[in-house]
Each structure stands twice: as structure tokens, then as C-alpha cells.
Amino acid sequence: MIVPPISLSAHILLQPFSQSELAQDLAHCLNHIGLAGKLIAKELRTAGLGPWLGSTGTTNIQGEEVQQLDQQANNIFLQVFQGQRLVSVVVSEEMEKPRFIKGAEGTGRYAVFIDPLDGSSNVDVNGPLGSVFSIHRLAQPGYPQAEEDLRKKGHDQVAAGYLLFGPSVNLVYSAGKGVFQFTLDQELGEFYLTMAQMTIPARGRIYSANEGNSRKWAQGAQDVLRYLQEPDTQTGRPYSGRYSGCLVADVHRILLKGGLYFYPADVKNSNGKLRLMYEAAPLSFVVEQAGGMGSTGLQRINDLVPQALHDRVPLWIGSRDDVILAESYLRPKSQT
Ligand code: AHG
Ligand code: MN
Ligand code: MN
Numbered sequence: 001m002i003v004p005p006i007s008l009s010a011h012i013l014l015q016p017f018s019q020s021e022l023a024q025d026l027a028h029c030l031n032h033i034g035l036a037g038k039l040i041a042k043e044l045r046t047a048g049l050g051p052w053l054g055s056t057g058t059t060n061i062q063g064e065e066v067q068q069l070d071q072q073a074n075n076i077f078l079q080v081f082q083g084q085r086l087v088s089v090v091v092s093e094e095m096e097k098p099r100f101i102k103g104a105e106g107t108g109r110y111a112v113f114i115d116p117l118d119g120s121s122n123v124d125v126n127g128p129l130g131s132v133f134s135i136h137r138l139a140q141p142g143y144p145q146a147e148e149d150l151r152k153k154g155h156d157q158v159a160a161g162y163l164l165f166g167p168s169v170n171l172v173y174s175a176g177k178g179v180f181q182f183t184l185d186q187e188l189g190e191f192y193l194t195m196a197q198m199t200i201p202a203r204g205r206i207y208s209a210n211e212g213n214s215r216k217w218a219q220g221a222q223d224v225l226r227y228l229q230e231p232d233t234q235t236g237r238p239y240s241g242r243y244s245g246c247l248v249a250d251v252h253r254i255l256l257k258g259g260l261y262f263y264p265a266d267v268k269n270s271n272g273k274l275r276l277m278y279e280a281a282p283l284s285f286v287v288e289q290a291g292g293m294g295s296t297g298l299q300r301i302n303d304l305v306p307q308a309l310h311d312r313v314p315l316w317i318g319s320r321d322d323v324i325l326a327e328s329y330l331r332p333k334s335q336t
Pocket of ligand 3: 070093115116117118119120
């Protein structure tokens with residue numbers, strides 16, 4: 001394939017809105033996130049050779065085991081935001097409290113939310129990994145006075161996206177004007193535009209879920225799974241099952257091919273597993289921009305007002321018709 005010669009920085013300058021202050025700010029943020037992506041990719045390429053596989057022996061705020069690479073990816077994001085003055089706070093899956101960025105106390109107009117390394121269970125087995133980011137504009141420049149200032153709806157994101165570390169590295173983002181995919185040329189160290197104005201098929205033939213949990217799901221979620229697996233030539237069923245254990249990789253497949261990703265609530269976890277502010281909301285922002293939907297099963301993800309920075313939510317995301325169909329099974333019977 002001939003790589004189109006549009007780098008990430010050039011692409012941002014070419015956008016019709018590129019002269020606005022917001023676009024220049026976004027260019028700044030995306031370039032820093034791109035840099036973090038290159039640094040993480042470099043670590044991952046040699047992770048199997050070095051001492052970086054395995055656990056740190058500690059658990060994070062989520063009560064989950066922290067892998068050494070989770071910690072390292074988190075440090076890389078913090079390092080790239082040190083020394084700049086536009087992002088004043090970083091909220092991460094790996095840190096209980098927001099981290100204020102020194103030097104941006106009077107000037108930083110943005111908060112960046114990150115899942116620094118997504119799909120940690122793939123670390124030791126050389127499976128796909130990702131990073132997710134969400135960018136919010138602060139009401140006032142500087143450090144937010146209260147945590148509440150950071151608890152914003154997904155609709156308020158000014159940009160969101162993810163990095164996917166697979167056989168190649170992708171950066172996918174939306175700033176509310178379509179979805180763009182870039183691919184890293186590892187030799188040149190530059191992201192190049194490989195897909196513009198991405199759209200998700202209105203309906204797909206793939207589902208992605210951890211079926212090992214299905215007996216713990218509510219009846220509605222089990223019914224959706226049964227429907228997707230039922231043979232029916234007219235509606236193109238059964239759907240194919242594809243699950244990597246890395247949300248970013250699984251949602252990326254659904255974005256490109258269409259279909260449904262779901263991580264429902266279960267008997268033990270009434271809000272499911274995935275985190276609202278740095279997993280569900282940014283991915284829903286991207287998928288909605290591509291013409292799809294992101295739902296809790298009952299409500300649009302990006303309408304939710306977070307109660308806490310590390311809130312969890314059930315997630316049903318993907319092709320519009322597939323999400324609508326799932327919602328019809330999940331709605332309480334009295335509302336159907
Ligand atoms: P993280 O590695 O950031 O903690 O996220 C893990 C998430 C997500 O990547 C994935 O879709 C899901 O957890 C996998 O969970 P199961 O192992 O329960 O399927
Ligand atoms: Mn994750
Ligand atoms: Mn993570």
C-alpha cells in the first residue's frame with residue numbers, strides 16, 4: 001500500500017477549522033498523545049526481551065492487579081504532558097486521584113482522561129493492547145478546584161480516541177467532525193492518515209463479548225446472545241463471535257466491520273466492568289461520530305453524568321441497528 005503523505009500534524013493543519021484556537025489546542029494535545037503512542041509502542045516491541053512482563057505485585061484503585069506495563073504506560077503519558085502548558089490535569093485508570101501538571105497551573109485549559117494500557121491480560125501473551133484518551137475543556141484555566149469540575153458528560157468531550165498496538169500501531173480520533181485513522185510508520189516515527197471520515201456499517205455480522213460470564217448476566221443480555229447465535233439466513237445469523245480481551249482491539253474491529261461489542265452488568269457487578277470516563281465515553285464518542293451507538297442498554301452512554309471519576313458502566317456499542325436491537329431486549333418488559 002502506498003502511504004498517503006498526510007502526517008498527523010499536517011492533517012490537523014489541513015482541517016477547515018484549523019485556524020481556530022480550539023483546533024490549535026487539539027493539535028497540541030493530539031501530538032502529545034501521538035508521542036506517548038510512539039513511546040509505548042517502542043516499549044511494547046521489546047517487552048518480551050526485558051524485565052517488563054508480569055505484575056508489579058500491587059492493585060490499582062479498581063482492585064485490579066497492576067502489570068508493570070500498565071505502570072510504564074501511565075508514566076509515559078505523564079511524562080509527555082510534563083513541560084507543556086495546555087493540559088493541566090490527567091485522570092488515569094492507574095491513579096486514584098487526578099494528577100496536576102506542574103507548569104500548567106495558570107494556563108492549562110484541558111483535562112485528559114486515559115486508560116494508559118487497555119487489555120492488560122494480553123500483556124504476557126503478546127496479544128493486542130490499546131490506550132484510550134478523552135479530552136475535556138475546563139471551565140477555568142488552571143487546576144480544577146473540585147473533583148466535580150472533572151465529572152462531565154461524554155457529550156462534553158472535545159476530542160476522544162484510542163491507540164491500538166497490534167501488528168501495526170493505529171491512532172483513531174474524533175474531534176466531533178468525523179473519525180480519522182492514522183497508522184504509525186515505525187521507521188520514520190510518524191503517524192500517517194490511512195482512513196478519513198470512517199463510517200461503521202448500520203448492521204454487522206460479528207459480536208464480541210466474554211461469553212464465559214453469560215450465565216451471570218441478566219436474562220435480557222442472555223437473550224441478546226441467544227438471538228445473535230440463532231441460525232437465520234434472512235437476517236444473516238448466526239453472527240460470528242470475536243473476542244480478544246482488549247476492548248480497544250475488539251471495538252476497532254466492530255468500527256471497521258460492523259456488529260456489536262458488549263460488556264453487560266452481571267449478578268456481582270451491577271455496573272459491569274468497563275470505566276465510563278476513559279473507556280466507555282471516549283469509545284462511544286468515536287463510534288457515534290462514525291454513525292454507530294454507545295449505550296448502557298437503557299441509556300445513551302454520553303448522556304450519563306459521572307458520579308465519580310472511576311465509575312463503571314455496562315457497555316453495548318457498535319452498529320446502530322445492532323445496538324437498537326439489543327436495547328429492545330434489555331428494556332424492562334413494562335416499557336416494551
Ligand atoms: P484494562 O486492561 O484497562 O483493565 O481493561 C480491561 C478491560 C478491557 O480491555 C476488556 O475488554 C475487558 O476488560 C476484558 O475483561 P474480561 O477479561 O473480563 O473479558
Ligand atoms: Mn481498559
Ligand atoms: Mn488499563
